[in-house]
Amino acid sequence: MTSRRGRAATLAVLVWSGVAPQAGAQAGAQAGGPPFEGAVTLRMSAKTPQGVQRQQMEYLMRNGKLRVNVPGPMGGMAMIAVPQEKKMYMLVAAQNTYMEMPLPEAAAAAKSAVGQPDDVKLTRTGRMETVAGFSCEHVQLASRSGAADMCLSKELGRFVNPMEGLRQGSVAPWQKQIANEFPLKVTLPDGTVPLEVTRVERKRLPDELFAVPEHYRKRAMPQRRPPV
Template sequence: MSRVFSITIAAATATIFVVAVPRTLAAQPFEGAVTMRMSAKGANGLQRQEMEYLVRNGKVRVSMGGPAGAMSLLSVPQEQKVYVLIAAQKSYMEMPIAGAASSVAAKPPTDAKITRTGRLETVAGYSCEHVTVASAAQTVDLCLAKGLGGYVNPLASMPRSSEPAWQQMLTADGGFPLKVTMADGSVPLEVVKIEKKKLANDLFSVPLNYTKLEMPHRR
């Protein structure tokens, strides 16, 4: 299986890429669930994985599967912390949001040219605008929607070598990516369902029966 989908405890201790919440949000913040389909080419062909992305009051929880069992990333701006929840071990780790955000560039390469095409598309019932970001290294088409809050990229917890390159094209005020299309036509990310609904408070907190693990020291 591709390294992109090899979600392990060690990988979860790496950097999490947090993009700032857009300033131009609707008066009523989005609360609900977003289902994403992630795709990547591996040794056995195209690998796909769906992830559940939950949003409530600025908090974000992204739930994934993996060889070690279900894993969730919980971003809590009110506490300035990101928690890694490991269901199989009933344990968790934590790191400061500031440290996670500052260690990865939350902006496109300096030579990137951003073009808002004005072309709209409806993805999972939401309208998004196609924005082309071109640099010497790559060209990416991002279909960005407003009103869904800031985007926390869970795959950025993987080592930098396996990190999707398109994530560097996201800008702090660009919006939420509903669809990402590479120059070769491949689609590494596409939102397949958006449900606006009330979510329980306990989905955005560490379970009381979880044991805290220390973050391993990175080389």
């Protein structure tokens, strides 16, 4: 059974799900500068019966395209979101294979959310902090599932959860309020930090990082199990 802490962490980390990734390409300009290009290193932490497990991920952004590298045995895996193609790709280095899936459309997601209860309360505190050299505002989330404090930055564009392509999601009105902001740190009521940005590098990235290698073989997506 998922713990209350786990549900709160999920709430905090996945709050951006269901909003079209195209917004991320414009976020830098809206914040007063060009869209961010470079690499962001995130540290994810979760409490389990075996102790605290930590996972480091590299989050790459260029021209609205996104790539998340998740280290692991034999090269790990990567997720690439390409809004221009309205597609998302999952790359498995050990097998030289990839899977393709459509990106969720903002309009469709918003339509599916009509009439659904939205019990999440969002409060902007005005309290600022600097994390990894970037300024962010503390925003509090509270719902029946739990609570979390997020420090959101407008300097890095929009955070996109690449795993959203693997499930059916919908967007709630409150999500739109933070659609173009990037979480630099998420803190739970007990003080644990399930997500924190540890390094940000502005740099040019090659286009090849955001494309499927030519020698990769396409695999079919596994069939979703019916809901229980």
